[in-house]
Amino acid sequence: MFASVLVAGAATGSLPGPDRKTPVGAARPAVPQARSEEIAKAAADAMAAGKSPMEAAERAVSRSGDRWGAVYSPAEYEEFEDALDGAYTGVGLWARREGRGRIEVTRVRTRSPAADAGIRAGDRLRSVDGAKVDGRPVTDVLSLLRGDAKDARAGTAVRLGMERGTRAWDLTLRRARLSTESVTAREHTDGITVITISSFTKGSGDAVRSALRRAPSAAGVVLDLRGNSGGLLTEAVTAASAFLDGGLVATYDVDGDQRALHAAPGGDTARPLVALVDGGTMSAAELLTGALQDRGRAVVVGSRTFGKGSVQMPSRLPDGSVAELTVGRYRTPSGRIVDGRGITPDLEAGSGVLRRAETVLSGLGEP
Structure with a gap:
């Protein structure tokens, strides 16, 4: 579930949790009753027999064939909800998996354990607590850094193997309680503004709107969604509203009942826009990408997205x-199914993706 470049903590593409106040405009479909009751009964029967309810629920979810179904312990789900609220326990690293399978640090959060230890962007992460990470999914690396298997809390130690050029070293960090920086903006060459969304946590949609308002008037924008694992669907819709003047963002079904998500009116529809995506772009980030692409609002550059189009x-x-169960899947405005297929960019680009985006923006800006 946690496939994100925010290696210190992330959020998946879910609707609000069972104890969470539903954000305004959020959809709250009911979990398919029969499946939910079956899993709850398996857990209750196990508890009555003195066995682990969580293990029984996990077996029931596995038998259901739900590809994205998962069961979280209370502590794990608390961490999950905190991530959606913009807080997490970790060390403050953003990273990506390169083409050769190596894990490279892309950004270090200021005033974090990683920053205090001198780790910087471009460093390579070789191991976590002795486990080699080369070739492993970012999902696994995230789990190791967070200490998910140990229900690790702030203050617990994690040992990292690092590499910078020809230098290799080991160091031990203490996990800390950190706030996420899910939306960042910077000015690039020729007045281009790059808005990076690492995940859709609470408030990230409004943060995109604010970043857009601060960007130079009429200048091109690069919306960087690479490695974005998703998050709250309502926040992705709010982000879409920054670039659209109302209209359809996505549709989704819950046991055959069709629902729709719409952008708010009044977004900036004139500014040249390029969206960057890769294999780590998933869920709510794919929803946003599909809406901008289908409605002709952005040119999508990069590589095929992950393909998690379920709710x-x-x-x-x-x-x-907590059992988290799939209740439906969404489609882009043109009716495309994303789940298992992903979104194909308009222009393929690898390591030179930002340069390709600059070229595209220069063409979009021409009269």
Whole structure:
């Protein structure tokens, strides 16, 4: 579930949790009743027999064939909800997996354990607590850094193997409670503004609107969604509203019942826009990409996205653990299915993706 370049902590593409106040405009579909009751009964029966309700629920979810279904312990789900609220326990690293499978640090959060230890962008992460990370999915690297298997809390130690050029070294960091920086903006060459969204946490949609308002008037914008694992669907719709003047963002079904998500009116529809994507762009980030692409609002540059186009809804189990179940899948405005297919960019680009975006923007800016 946690496939993100925000290696210190991230959020998946879910609707609000069972104890969460629903944001204004959020969809709250019901978990398919039969499946939810089956899993809850398996957990309750296990509890009555003195066995682990969580393990019983995990087996039931596995038997259901739900590709994205998952069961979280109370502590894991608390971390998950904190991530959606913009807080997490970790060390403050953003990273990506290169073409050769190596894990490279792309950004270090200021005033974080990683920053205090002198780790910087471009460094290579070789191992976490002795486990080599080359070739592993970013999902696994995230889990190791967070200490998910140990329910690790702030203050717990994690040992990293690092490499910079020809130098290799090991160091031990203490996990800390950090706030996310899910939206950042910087001015690039020729007045271009690059807005990077690492995940859709609470408030990230409004942060995109604010970044757009601060950008130089009529200057091109690069919306960088590479490695964005998704997050709150409502925040992705708010981000879409920054670039669209109302209209359809996506449709989704819940047991055959069709629902729709719409952008708010009044967005900036004139500014040249390029969206950057890659194999780590998933879920709510794919929803945003598909809307901008289908409605002709942005040129999409990069590589095919991950292909997670499903909607999850959590339900609380008798022991306090949470089963998160798939309740439907979404389509782009033109009716494209994303789940298992991903979104194909308008222009393929690898390591020179930002340079390609600059070229595209220069063409879009011509009269």
